[in-house]
Amino acid sequence: MTNSEQKIRLLMELRTAGITDTRVLSAIERLPRELFVSEMFGDQAYDNTALPIAHGQTISQPYVVVFMTQALDLSPRMKVLEIGTGSGYQTAVLAQLCRRVYTIERYPSLLHEAEQRFAELRLNNVTAIAGDGYKGWPEQALFPRIIVTAAAPEIPPSLVDQLDVGGIMIVPVGGQLGQEILRVEKTETGIETEELLPVRFVPLVKGIAREG
Ligand code: SAH
DSSP states (O other), X not given: OOHHHHHHHHHXXXXXXXXXXXXXXXXXXXXXXXXXXXXXXXXXXXXXXXXXXXGGOEEOOHHHHHHHHXXXXXXXXXXXXXXXXXXXXXXXXXXXXXXEEEEEESOHHHHHHHHHHHHHTTOTTXXXXXXXXXXXXXXXXXXXXXXXXXXBSSOXXXXXXXXXXXXXXXXXXXXXXXXXXXXXXXXXXXXXXEEEEEEOOOBOOSSOOOOO
């Protein structure tokens, strides 16, 4: 099967799995996922599975990417904060659906590779930094939407602080034994949370990574 045939098969699988948001599906359709996975896994780029990237991290499963994106309920004028750039695939999906994505990755080398992909795809509305996403991005706050793509031990308080009232954060929370994607909505008085989907993510780790 060619890449485009495999991509069509993946889109059909996502629809069968209950993904209905056509804007999210179109974003997947436009992106070459093979660009985001290492050459070794090129033939699996359109399988509905997570795949390893450098530093023991993973590019998320396509179903989880579209599920989280759909749950974010984006509109084109919004800015979004993403924690855990990784390969940049989730970032690239978001960039097609909102005004600007601010994304933070704790491995500078992963960030650098992701930035090269954004440039190659001419995604000019992505601002990326290496840093500790656990602390968020206070200079750019507040955000109407925040997405975390690594599992946090608890809902990160600084990210709640950086969310608009009425804003939504999608964040996997839990440890080795089990994690749930939560939808966190900020209210005038606090937060309301809802469990959406059991998942397995790599952990959100505090501090920037030292490499080499
Ligand atoms: N959305 C990415 C998922 C990558 S895995 C993709 O689809 O490719 C999660 C990423 O979160 C990893 O790259 C990991 O290094 C990063 N991460 C973990 N803790 C972090 C933190 N505190 N700040 C920023 N990034 C973090």
